[in-house]
Amino acid sequence: MEALRLVLLYAHLIGFALLLGGSIAQYVTNRLRVNPAMLWGAVIQLLTGLGLAAPLRDGDEPAPAKLVTKLVIALLIFVMVFFSRKREAVNRGHFLAIIGLTLVNAAVAVFWR
Known part of the structure; x- marks a missing residue:
């Protein structure tokens, strides 16, 4: 199971890189x-995040509040990206919110213990 968790984590990081790199x-x-790249990054982040939230470890599970927080942020990012994908131009505030939420999601993952 550890190998599966590591593959999911690796794919999750690739999704983060696509989302943040594409938006920057x-x-x-x-x-x-x-x-x-932003759309694929958001999709990969959401799907691999759900996989990582599954109880694959022995007693080393993240806090449920952390998982719910990350899920809500990931869903917000996905919705913002998905429904803006066909627009020729996106509002600056909307775009900065995508970047900001992506960084907040990473911060929650790193700093919430």
């Missing part, structure tokens, strides 16, 4: 549009 690339070019 769009922000730097000043073309605020949801790109495919």
Whole structure:
């Protein structure tokens, strides 16, 4: 089971890199549009996060409050990305919220023990 958890964690990190990297690339070019990397990153983050939340470990489970918090943030990111994917331009505040929530989600994962 540890190997499966590590594969899910690796895929989760790839999803984070796609989501954050895709959004930062769009922000730097000043073309605020949801790109495919952002969409795939949000999907990968959500699916692998659900897999990581499954009870695969022996007594070393994350706190339920942490899991619910991360799930709510991941769902918000997914909804914001999914429903904006076909727009030619996204509002700056909306786009910054995607980046901010992505960073908050990572912070919850790292700092909440």
